[in-house]
Amino acid sequence: MIDKEDFGPITRSRRRATITSAKSETVKLRNGAIAAASDLKSGPKARESLTKNLQLNEDSKQKCDRYDKISCHRLQESMLSSASSFKNYRGILNWCVVMLVLSNARLFLENILRNGILVDPIQVVSLFLKDPYSWPAACLVIVSNIFILVALYTERKLAMGSISEKVGLLIYIFNLTIILCFPMVVVLKLPSITPVGGAYALGVYTILFLKLYSYKDVNRWCRERTQAKARSPSSSSASSTMQSHVSYPGNLSLRDIYYFVFAPTLCYELNFPRSESIRMGFLLRRLFEMTYFISNVLSIVFQWMVPIIRSSMKPLQEMDYSRMTERLLRLAVPNHLIWLIFFYWFFHSSMNFVAELLRFGDREFYRDWWNSETITYFWQNWNIPVHKWCLRHFYKPLLRRGAGKLLSQSAVFFASAFFHEYLVSVPLRMFRLWAFMGMMAQLPLAWFVARFLRGNYGNAAVWLSLIIGQPIAVLMYVHDYYVTHCQDDPTIAEAL
């Protein structure tokens, strides 16, 4: 209806004519909250010109007041037009959240009415464990501590100078190779590990691999710097930018390395920026989100996706294309919702929760990939920890060693494709290269989008590749898994 800021000036005094000109200056700023602020700011200006106008007689002013309202239109574009520069759509994000919560509430109510809750807690647990008395994935995670200790021990020896750089590098190569191979062998050979448990363990080991690689690099750079300083004390300007609280050999403690292992980053640093204190409200909100979204994903999987996947097996086996497309589009929506919820759950709720607990200051775990108008922008901004790691420890060192830009970029993409395949194929015990090909297909797609689509069309293309691309890969793996594991085993087919 009608708000105070819009009408206040009129009742207080009749200074419409002067206000209109002041307002037209601030009109370009008008977006939501800023508009109100700028209206208030124009107050003093309007008051100033009011004092000038006081000479005019009362009657003519009263008339003026009406005449300036004779023209009340301005040449301007609609906010939703691409020609307007308005971009504030925070409300649309809230709308998505409200719709998600509401549709979940409706589903919940419907379930109670039908008296059939399809989410089965035992089935959820069975995704992680086959035998409740053997926890192979958890054991694997516990074993990983050995590799952390090896890295710390090696660094201490290197710092003391007991072993040479070459020996240190050899130990690291050995350690890092084992980190990647050991869990792979265990997951492939141990039949009691479920695909979900295996993927979890491999994920933990992959993260550890990236972290220890960064740990190695940064400590080596620190040693090189100390040597450079010892040689030429003139270059102290470089160190002054650091403002270190902890300097090189002092960081090689158990406490420091474990802080890094648990911190939500893949890039090691001697002095992480720390936040002032732990905000309990923030922590509790993130914890609530974490539990709520897990229940949300579970209900989407069991109430929505499993029935579709089950019904799409027959068309997939018979290669009935029109029916396959229909199922694929049907699967795309819940799959995409799960991916979005997973993104929020992992990159916002969980990482912020851990960061808040550890008072880790840098919360940039993602950037505004939702606005990305090119595929490239999406890959650069949706996963900042990995992007930062790739930049710092892979791409730039390659450039420094004289590799070309195109070669380095392709190498990064190739490594990324390798890890995607590693994290999917090994737990499923199937080597089909769908994930690898999905990653490599991004290169021609990125070229196409950048070449032919701009602005909102480019953004729509990025969304479309996310919504359609993923379920194709998922459906491929599910189909192959079904064909190899379930067709001859009716009990597993039943469980799926």
Place this chain on the structure above:
Amino acid sequence: MIDKEDFGPITRSRRRATITSAKSETVKLRNGAIAAASDLKSGPKARESLTKNLQLNEDSKQKCDRYDKISCHRLQESMLSSASSFKNYRGILNWCVVMLVLSNARLFLENILRNGILVDPIQVVSLFLKDPYSWPAACLVIVSNIFILVALYTERKLAMGSISEKVGLLIYIFNLTIILCFPMVVVLKLPSITPVGGAYALGVYTILFLKLYSYKDVNRWCRERTQAKARSPSSSSASSTMQSHVSYPGNLSLRDIYYFVFAPTLCYELNFPRSESIRMGFLLRRLFEMTYFISNVLSIVFQWMVPIIRSSMKPLQEMDYSRMTERLLRLAVPNHLIWLIFFYWFFHSSMNFVAELLRFGDREFYRDWWNSETITYFWQNWNIPVHKWCLRHFYKPLLRRGAGKLLSQSAVFFASAFFHEYLVSVPLRMFRLWAFMGMMAQLPLAWFVARFLRGNYGNAAVWLSLIIGQPIAVLMYVHDYYVTHCQDDPTIAEAL
């Protein structure tokens, strides 16, 4: 993946250390496209400090390059946190459009597969017409021209001074009263008018009422101004702000009044701002949107809403509350989607289409109501033509006559509630006051939201009131319509 702007500096020259400091200055600006621009802007600055550093020897610079990367974290909040000031979510809007188009495509494919298209063109036409040879709604719209001509003729007489202001006012009161009463009587008495046809005709007459009221006021203000000018030539400053191409009596032409009748605004003005030319691409895009969204709404209504409404009649009659709530939540989603599509269709596509055809310059048909954190902000910004009219011709004149602010605000709300009821009750031929009460309920709701909820929570409350509030009113009317019309007539029940 990796983009040129991020890595260019490194390969060209090793000026990392200086760039980092320049970057940290611009980091606060970082939101989407601006980020890239600010990175580019920091270029010259970085280049300047590069020339200073040229004195340092090559070797130590190469080392520096690595050391500054030892610290790569910054104290900052996540973008989705409410603590961050980031607001650019244009991509989420595109996401909503992509999801809408995709789910529609899936529905279309599913229909073809099942070979049962539920959208029936004859049923659509029958919403508007009962008898294909009598077009009562269209006739009503044609008759409305009489009232336009009466208004123009009266204004001409007033301008010439043939009739006094008082007589002119009397003619206007008579004319405007008939505009509201005549179609009401016709719709209530003529059984061949369908509810949809009746609502359309009443909508056209209501718009005409508001337009002619504005026409009357502005012309009167113009006359008053001419008189004031004649009396005191000193107050020429008021007229100089106008820069009129057409001045007062010159605007009283048939061409001018019909331009105003077709223009997408309710506020009359002598010289509307005009756009340069008709952009054909823009026109065609709006036309495409208009046809696409009509088909979209039809498919939502027939494939989604009608089955739910049909199945919710029984619980509504039996007052089975848990089932009623479940149906209500189920109905809320398609109802809300239709409202959103309608909003875009009417306020963006159609109004922009008409404005582009007429080269009407002011395209502000709505403001960013999607970000509204109070109910008040929503009502002020979702329908700018009506809001502007209420301000200019109802609220401010009331204030000028000495009415209090609260009284004037309540009067505007009351008038708005009256028109809502008028546009719903008359076509349905049922006086239940649900729409009236729905509008009046906004007042305590607005107070509650403004008092207890802030920021994103307030925004979520506004969305919730839109998503839940509307279908309650719709369900009420549908229920009453069903009970009075269909229960004893099985053929209509079948059609519904």
